[in-house]
Amino acid sequence: MHGTTLEALxxxxxxxxxxxxxxxxxxxxxxxxxxxxxxxGARIIMTATYQAAVxxxxxxxYTEIEAQESMLRCVRLAKQARQSFVTENxxxxxxxxxxxxxxxxxxxxxxxQEFNGYYPPPYGPxxxxxxxxxxxxxxxxxxxxxxxxxxxxxxxxxLERLLxxxxxxxxxxxxxxxxxxTVPLVREALAIRKAMLDLKRTIIAEGIAFVExxxxxxxxxPSGKSPQGATAAxxxxxxxxxxxTWNDVDLxxxxxxGINCTAPRFICGLANEFAESVKLLRPPYRPWLxxxxxxxxxxxxxxxxWFTPPNDTALSWAVTLKTAIDxxxxxxxxQGVAAGGCCRVGPDLIQELSDLQQVFPTI
Numbered sequence: 001m002h003g004t005t006l007e008a009l010x011x012x013x014x015x016x017x018x019x020x021x022x023x024x025x026x027x028x029x030x031x032x033x034x035x036x037x038x039x040x041g042a043r044i045i046m047t048a049t050y051q052a053a054v055x056x057x058x059x060x061x062y063t064e065i066e067a068q069e070s071m072l073r074c075v076r077l078a079k080q081a082r083q084s085f086v087t088e089n090x091x092x093x094x095x096x097x098x099x100x101x102x103x104x105x106x107x108x109x110x111x112x113q114e115f116n117g118y119y120p121p122p123y124g125p126x127x128x129x130x131x132x133x134x135x136x137x138x139x140x141x142x143x144x145x146x147x148x149x150x151x152x153x154x155x156x157x158x159l160e161r162l163l164x165x166x167x168x169x170x171x172x173x174x175x176x177x178x179x180x181x182t183v184p185l186v187r188e189a190l191a192i193r194k195a196m197l198d199l200k201r202t203i204i205a206e207g208i209a210f211v212e213x214x215x216x217x218x219x220x221x222p223s224g225k226s227p228q229g230a231t232a233a234x235x236x237x238x239x240x241x242x243x244x245t246w247n248d249v250d251l252x253x254x255x256x257x258g259i260n261c262t263a264p265r266f267i268c269g270l271a272n273e274f275a276e277s278v279k280l281l282r283p284p285y286r287p288w289l290x291x292x293x294x295x296x297x298x299x300x301x302x303x304x305x306w307f308t309p310p311n312d313t314a315l316s317w318a319v320t321l322k323t324a325i326d327x328x329x330x331x332x333x334x335q336g337v338a339a340g341g342c343c344r345v346g347p348d349l350i351q352e353l354s355d356l357q358q359v360f361p362t363i
Contacts, residue, residue, distance in 0.1 A: 017060050020052045023070050024062075027077055034081030038096060040347035041354025044338060045081065046101040046179060047074045053161055056108045068164050072171050075100065079174045097176040100165060104183050105157050114220060114261070117184035117227045122146075122153040124185075137185060138228045147187060154191035155198060162199045167208065178215035179290075180254075182261045182342075184227040189217050189238045193251040200252075216256035216290050224266035232273035233280070240278070240285055255335075258290025261342045264320045267293045271324050275333045289334040291324055293317075295344035317345070318352035 022029045034045050049071055057067030075098070082096045105123055106113030113119060117137035118126065125136045125146065139147040158180075165171050180192050196215065203210040217239045219226065226235065236257060238244065244251045257278075259270050271291060278287065295317055321339055328337045341349055 017051060017056055020048050020050070020056075020070065020074065021060075023048055023074050023077065027073065030074070030077045031081050031084075034078055035085060036347040037350055038081065038085040040351040042340060042347075042350050043095065044097045044099050044177065044340065045078055046099050047078050047175075048101070049074045050101045050103040050181065051107045053108050053157070054164075059110075071161075071164055072168055075165065075171045075174050098174060099177040099179040100175045102158070102161060102178065102180050104181070104185075104188055105154055106184060107182065114182045114184055115222050115227065117188075119150070119185075122149050123157070124150060138187070151187050151191045151194065154188050155194045158192055158195035159198050159202070162195060163202060166199060166203050166210070167206075169208070172211060172213075175213060178213050180215065180217045182220040183217055184220050186226075186228065186230050186234055186238045189219070189235065190244070190246075190251075192217055193239075193244065193253070194246050196252050196254075197246070197249065214255040216258055216288065217254050218258035218260040218290055218292070220261045221259060221266065221270055222262065224262070224270060231277075232270065233277040236274055236277035236281070240281060240287060242281070242283060242285065253285070254287070256288030256290045256338070258288075258292070258338075260290070260292045260294075262293050263296050264293040264317050265296070267291055267321060268324045268327065271328055275328065275331045278333050286333065286335045288336050288338060289328050290338045291321065291328075292338075292340040292342045292345075293321065294342045295349065297344045316352065317341075317349050318356050321353060322356045 017024075030048050037045060052067075052071045052074065054064050054067045057070065058064070062070070078098045082098060085096060086094055104114050105119060106115075106117055109119070116135070118124065118135055119137065120126065125139050125143075139150070162178075165175060183189050183192070200210050200212075219235050219239075221227075239257050240253055242250070242253065257274060259267060259274070262270070271289065274289065278285070325337050325339050328334055339353070341353075
């Protein structure tokens with residue numbers, strides 16, 4: 001499930017909470033949306049937490065306690081939908097997994113910055129600017145001090161959200177996968193790995209039994225390119241390298257790497273680039289590949305509205321994605337492939353993909 005489905009159900013699409021708003025206004029809509037995707041063939045459902053963070057709730061006028069409770073409620077709603085669907089299909093033995101959806105820091109900004117990565121200090125080199133010549137999303141090569149400060153700030157942002165879920169044992173048991181999504185920047189991927197290390201350390205220090213969860217990092221590549229100009233090799237290395245450390249401590253590696261919120265016409269080429277980069281990892285590593293492109297529509301971050309380009313691809317969304325899946329299966333690089341949809345992909349397209357591709361899980 002993607003947030004644009006819930007955006008259409010929200011009475012206030014301009015809220016800082018975006019797709020999380022219905023958990024407060026209309027939780028039944030979230031439940032029905034989950035069920036619609038499951039009935040269409042999805043076997044991984046995403047919690048309505050992409051843009052959820054305590055600061056985001058505060059911007060919308062809610063307290064920290066209300067924020068935390070709402071974020072936990074998103075997981076409970078996904079669990080309720082799973083239970084309902086499994087009961088409906090008890091004769092088929094369906095297995096449904098729940099992925100905790102966590103967007104990048106840029107998703108909490110206004111206007112959103114997950115497609116550009118223009119983060120204000122200390123998260124990035126600049127604040128918002130009306131002068132396009134002054135827009136920067138990465139630091140100068142010799143500005144290591146501020147870049148490290150940025151990574152620490154981004155680590156804390158992701159850690160604080162993770163702790164809300166990990167400190168609640170029932171919620172943490174419900175979550176099967178952690179999905180870090182729409183990541184635009186190399187340094188934010190590094191910060192996510194550091195946050196996962198700090199999460200384990202913090203929970204253990206608090207005397208809580210820590211249960212490891214599989215997790216992935218999925219990058220956004222608007223127009224088929226990284227917002228900061230990073231190559232597929234750069235993204236693969238920062239996400240998956242076994243030799244990446246912080247203060248001489250090895251950082252944990254995700255079980256998967258992926259691409260989301262990117263036009264379907266770029267998916268096949270980008271997936272091939274990632275595969276070639278994974279082949280170069282030393283020691284060798286076989287991650288999962290996660291592919292969930294958008295429907296091909298274009299998002300205006302200022303107006304928070306969508307339009308379909310007139311030269312949209314002649315190939316259907318599902319056929320294009322199936323081609324990428326089939327190619328990935330043949331490469332011998334991936335442990336497995338999870339495929340599905342991001343922005344503007346509704347149950348109808350998931351149904352089409354499910355009809356074409358029965359042997360792979362869909363998001």
